[in-house]
Amino acid sequence: MKQILTYFPKLTIQQQLQFTQLGDLYRDWNSKINVISRKDIDNLYVHHILHALSIAKVVPFRPYTHILDIGTGGGLPGIPLAILFPEARFYLIDSIAKKIKVVDAIVEALGLENVQAEQKRAQQVQGKQFDFVVTRGVTKLPALYEWSKKLIVQEHYNERSNGLLALKGGDLTDEIASLPAKVQRKTKVLPISDFFEEDFFATKKVVYVKM
Secondary structure, eight states: OHHHHHHOTTOOHHHHHHHHHHHHHHHHHHTTSOSSOTTSGGGIIIIIIIHHHHHHHHOOOOTTOEEEEETOTTTTTHHHHHHHOTTSEEEEEESOHHHHHHHHHHHHHHTOTTEEEEEOOGGGOOSOOBSEEEEESSSOHHHHHHHHHTTBOSOOOSSSOSEEEEEEESOOHHHHHTSOHHHHTTEEEEEGGGTOOSGGGGGEEEEEEEO
16 A cells, blocks of 8 residues: 555545555455455555556546446456546446456445446447546457447547557567557557556556557
């Protein structure tokens, strides 16, 4: 929790309590349903929660921004971002019902009124549009781009234009090269080590694809 406060010192008392509760909730649920590697649960705050919050360093979502979290798993990156941006609106989807069960339980326990979660694949989302799509370790960039481009509205009012924000690691040369040329020109790779000093983030990036 101290790492969260280091990088986000303006958290309200309620947000601090929610982030503290979040650790306990994940540990409890992870003992029942494996949504985070059990070998990594002791690194929850840095490897998972802070990692999710790196997106906030790229786009600090303004009130009423609508965000879709594809393949949210147990609620990452969506739930930490929803705590940080209580006036933004988050729609979390995953194809696995038991993971959405965990998300629903955590959202209820934290009293998050800005989160909706559903068991659904990205290709099944209809009748909704978003300012941003966020995702963490779901699939490669070409597929993420294809899923996202039909769901993102053109009109924007955040600091960056609407688009895809994908948490990635390692060498992304081949993934980016697989995108259409016009999309490659709208793609930025932002090292998370520019925002956070922990060694874990040395090879981690936020990939921003402007739509």
